[in-house]
Amino acid sequence: MNVRDSDAVAAMLVAAGYQQAVRENDADLVIVNSCSVRGKAEDKAIGKLGLLCAGKRKRPDRKIGLMGCMAQRIGEDIFKKLPLLDFSVGTRRCGAIPQMVRRVLKGETNICEISAAEAFPDVPDTHNETGHSAFVTILLGCNRRCAYCIVPDVRGPEYSRPAHEILAEISTLASHGIREVTLLGQSVMNYGKMNDVWHSDDPYGTNGYKEPFTRLLEAVASVPGINRIRFTSGHPSGCTDELVHAMRSLPQICNHLHLPFQSGSDRVLKMMRRGYSRADYLDAVKRLRSAMPDFSLTTDVIVGFPGETDAEFEETRSLMEIAAFDNAFIFKYSPRPGTPAAEMIDDVNDAEKMRRNQILLADQDIRGQKLNQALVGTVQEVLVDGPSLRNSERWSGRTPGNKIAVFTPVKGVEPGSIAEVRIKRVAPQTLYGEIRGVLGSNLIIEYSD
Numbered sequence: 001m002n003v004r005d006s007d008a009v010a011a012m013l014v015a016a017g018y019q020q021a022v023r024e025n026d027a028d029l030v031i032v033n034s035c036s037v038r039g040k041a042e043d044k045a046i047g048k049l050g051l052l053c054a055g056k057r058k059r060p061d062r063k064i065g066l067m068g069c070m071a072q073r074i075g076e077d078i079f080k081k082l083p084l085l086d087f088s089v090g091t092r093r094c095g096a097i098p099q100m101v102r103r104v105l106k107g108e109t110n111i112c113e114i115s116a117a118e119a120f121p122d123v124p125d126t127h128n129e130t131g132h133s134a135f136v137t138i139l140l141g142c143n144r145r146c147a148y149c150i151v152p153d154v155r156g157p158e159y160s161r162p163a164h165e166i167l168a169e170i171s172t173l174a175s176h177g178i179r180e181v182t183l184l185g186q187s188v189m190n191y192g193k194m195n196d197v198w199h200s201d202d203p204y205g206t207n208g209y210k211e212p213f214t215r216l217l218e219a220v221a222s223v224p225g226i227n228r229i230r231f232t233s234g235h236p237s238g239c240t241d242e243l244v245h246a247m248r249s250l251p252q253i254c255n256h257l258h259l260p261f262q263s264g265s266d267r268v269l270k271m272m273r274r275g276y277s278r279a280d281y282l283d284a285v286k287r288l289r290s291a292m293p294d295f296s297l298t299t300d301v302i303v304g305f306p307g308e309t310d311a312e313f314e315e316t317r318s319l320m321e322i323a324a325f326d327n328a329f330i331f332k333y334s335p336r337p338g339t340p341a342a343e344m345i346d347d348v349n350d351a352e353k354m355r356r357n358q359i360l361l362a363d364q365d366i367r368g369q370k371l372n373q374a375l376v377g378t379v380q381e382v383l384v385d386g387p388s389l390r391n392s393e394r395w396s397g398r399t400p401g402n403k404i405a406v407f408t409p410v411k412g413v414e415p416g417s418i419a420e421v422r423i424k425r426v427a428p429q430t431l432y433g434e435i436r437g438v439l440g441s442n443l444i445i446e447y448s449d
């Protein structure tokens with residue numbers, strides 16, 4: 001979500017006549033987009049801003065701004081910590097940034113724009129992406145109140161964008177060469193639940209889906225040029241039969257879902273106020289997996305939530321084994337001030353949180369290797385990104401299951417191509433292979449093996 005917001009703000013500033021710097025050092029204006037989801041993320045943003053503001057001693061004309069969740073959470077008080085910060089703008093007021101920059105350039109400083117949580121949000125619809133994939137925000141804010149989470153306070157209540165706006169944005173992206181879109185929302189399957197998104201005279205697609213989100217997926221799938229659709233983040237309650245059917249039937253929807261589970265213990269899930277049980281979660285996974293045999297599943301999990309016992313941690317461990325996650329983002333619990341969980345006693349000590357974290361990481365490595373091993377010999381369709389970060393002689397891209405595939409480039413394969421890659425060997429999080437051909441082209445490569 002923050003990557004998307006940063007991109008939208010960059011595009012707004014370019015449209016207002018500014019030029020994007022290639023390196024941070026070249027920039028006359030630096031805006032830090034902050035996250036409040038964990039204390040560590042806020043500490044990092046403050047540290048970075050501290051360095052940038054200290055740099056003003058040498059470059060007094062350089063302007064420094066802050067945006068995002070931390071700006072929203074802290075408000076005007078940020079200037080007590082960082083008196084040299086020029087402006088700070090909250091989550092629902094991104095659209096004000098070009099105007100704030102103009103004011104700062106005229107000599108104002110310490111400008112703060114924080115909206116009330118219930119304010120109508122500025123909807124980011126500008127894009128600055130290069131490449132072939134784009135994020136598209138479809139739902140802002142969150143109405144769930146998970147006990148540990150600060151997001152509903154800083155991002156406000158749920159608001160779903162009208163479907164026709166989203167479709168127009170995606171059509172424009174497709175006309176600029178975007179082939180893959182990821183639809184974004186904190187609880188993305190809630191799309192259209194809190195406000196109307198379809199006009200009464202909007203036509204239904206050929207599948208006759210009734211739910212607003214599945215209707216949107218079908219409409220996005222019909223946008224010419226869009227080959228792949230992803231969406232994140234999911235919630236088990238949103239995994240309806242209609243959604244599972246749409247994922248299986250619409251070929252553009254990738255066979256991958258990011259479905260955070262957070263804990264495998266019913267008692268902890270209740271304390272977290274996640275709104276589902278272990279059985280509900282596993283039932284959603286079962287339905288998804290039986291509909292799509294090559295389905296890939298990733299997740300988020302928290303270890304060391306207040307009161308989490310060893311036995312409850314073992315339930316988390318066993319759920320991960322049953323659900324057979326392809327990848328997992330594992331977080332050690334840290335209290336966020338102002339949340340209900342911050343009132344609970346944070347009684348799992350750091351060493352124990354670290355131990356649990358390491359156990360899950362080790363389990364996941366073994367599991368990821370085993371699941372990927374089963375892909376050796378298969379041919380995967382890879383949307384090509386270009387040279388890989390670690391070694392520019394090798395290129396990388398993503399499979400529909402969102403796995404990174406690394407291969408040696410051949411003539412005729414460009415960033416944005418969908419290459420057919422035969423998998424030769426694997427690591428827990430990466431596939432390595434050879435290009436066999438490119439979809440939509442005559443290129444076919446024969447290897448002797």
Ligand code: SF4
Binds near residue numbers: 143146152186187
């Ligand atoms: S669903 Fe829960 S964890 Fe996710 S943003 Fe909403 S409150 Fe936070």
